[in-house]
Amino acid sequence: xxxxxxxxxxxQLMAEADKKVKSSGSFLGGMFGxxxxxxxxxxMYARAANMFKMAKNWSAAGNAFCQAARLHMQLQNKHDxxxxxxxxxxxxxxxxxxGEAIKCLNAAIDIYTDMGRFTIAAKHHxxxxxxYESELVDIEKAIAHYEQAxxxxxxEESNSSANKCLLKVASYSAQLEQYQKAIxxxxxxxxxxxxxxxxxxxxxxxxxxxxxxxxIVDELNAKLAVGKYEEMFPAFSDSxxxxxxxxxxxxxxxxxxxxxxxxxxxxDSISRxxxxxxxxxxRIKKTIQGDEGDLK
Numbered sequence: 001x002x003x004x005x006x007x008x009x010x011x012q013l014m015a016e017a018d019k020k021v022k023s024s025g026s027f028l029g030g031m032f033g034x035x036x037x038x039x040x041x042x043x044m045y046a047r048a049a050n051m052f053k054m055a056k057n058w059s060a061a062g063n064a065f066c067q068a069a070r071l072h073m074q075l076q077n078k079h080d081x082x083x084x085x086x087x088x089x090x091x092x093x094x095x096x097x098x099g100e101a102i103k104c105l106n107a108a109i110d111i112y113t114d115m116g117r118f119t120i121a122a123k124h125h126x127x128x129x130x131x132y133e134s135e136l137v138d139i140e141k142a143i144a145h146y147e148q149a150x151x152x153x154x155x156e157e158s159n160s161s162a163n164k165c166l167l168k169v170a171s172y173s174a175q176l177e178q179y180q181k182a183i184x185x186x187x188x189x190x191x192x193x194x195x196x197x198x199x200x201x202x203x204x205x206x207x208x209x210x211x212x213x214x215x216i217v218d219e220l221n222a223k224l225a226v227g228k229y230e231e232m233f234p235a236f237s238d239s240x241x242x243x244x245x246x247x248x249x250x251x252x253x254x255x256x257x258x259x260x261x262x263x264x265x266x267x268d269s270i271s272r273x274x275x276x277x278x279x280x281x282x283r284i285k286k287t288i289q290g291d292e293g294d295l296k
Contacts, residue, residue, distance in 0.1 A: 011048075035075065042071045042080075049087065058095035062088045066104060073111075082111040086124065093131065102128055113152075119161075122152035126165065139172050146172075160199075163189050170209070171276055179213040183225075186210035194233045203233055208241035212280045215245075216287075219252055240267060248284065257288045 049064035065088035072081035085108035092101035105128050112121040129145035132138045146165045153162035170185035190206035193199035207229040215222035226245050230237045244267045251259035264281055267273070273281070 038071050038075055042068050042075070045071070046084070049091070053091060058091045059100075062091035062095065062100055062104070065091060069104075069107070078111050078115055082108040082115075085111070089124075089127070093135075101131060118152040119156050119158060122149040122156075122158075122161070122165075125149035125152070129168070139176060143169050143172050159192065163192065167206075174209070174213050174280065175276070179217050183210045183213045186213070190229070191232070194235075200233075200235070204236050204239040204241055207233060207236050208239075208245065209277075209280075211245050212277070212284065215248070215252075216280065216283045219249065223249055240271065248281075252284070252288060255288050257285065260285055260288060 045064045045068035049061045049068065052061035052064055065084050069081045069084035069088060072084055085104045089101045089104035089108065092104060105124050109121045109124050112124070125145045125148045129142040129149065132142035132145065146168045150162045150165035150169065153159070153165065166185050166189055170182040173185070174182035186206045186209045190203045190210065193206070194203035211222055211225050211229065214225040222245070226242065226249070230242065236242050244263055247263035248260055251263060264273070
């Protein structure tokens with residue numbers, strides 16, 4: 001059957017399901033298997049949703065899954081209701097990421113938190129954060145959802161998942177010039193990972209990023225922070241990141257833009273700078289008098 005045939009069949013199923021729902025609400029319907037009719041309607045909405053998906057009518061699929069979700073809730077099938085809202089959200093993401101997808105995902109999160117399923121609620125907060133990141137470019141809303149996910153993960157002792165979310169928050173906070181918030185997170189995650197044999201290699205990266213955030217705010221702060229991190233985590237002293245920071249601090253103190261650029265170039269030739277590091281280093285370099293603000 002081609003997609004238009006699937007769509008026709010789905011529309012027919014939706015109409016039949018609507019009829020069943022209406023008749024289940026009548027006095028006689030209530031006496032004669034009202035709940036059974038609602039269950040049958042639920043199944044029909046789900047089948048219709050899958051047919052709409054095959055026909056790539058994502059909006060109609062989302063609506064059908066929403067209908068199923070509401071009926072599952074009426075029947076007190078909380079888990080099935082949440083699953084249907086997630087299916088609806090995934091369909092709407094392909095059609096209308098801003099409004100309906102987020103609404104459905106939030107409805108599922110409410111059900112999961114009510115059931116005490118915080119790990120799965122956290123996972124869906126991340127999905128919403130990613131929609132705000134990539135589709136809608138609303139970074140502040142993305143941050144809020146990553147923070148909520150981190151809170152839920154922490155409550156469930158899923159610390160590495162919580163840290164992943166917090167690092168996203170730190171990265172975006174620094175981009176939005178909320179440096180103090182970024183510093184606190186990088187320090188916290190750095191401290192949590194430096195004693196873990198499997199993760200301690202990453203700690204130097206977090207202390208490096210915290211130092212750069214300090215540096216943008218104040219050169220002296222950055223000097224003190226580097227000293228503090230070396231004391232806390234002696235392996236940081238021997239890292240290329242720490243050596244770069246010391247060269248940059250020296251160049252900045254001498255207001256020597258050329259030496260600053262050379263130090264960055266040398267580091268970049270071995271460890272490629274990503275977009276975030278490049279942005280932060282440019283912000284620091286612009287504080288050197290008379291600098292035009294590039295790293296070439």
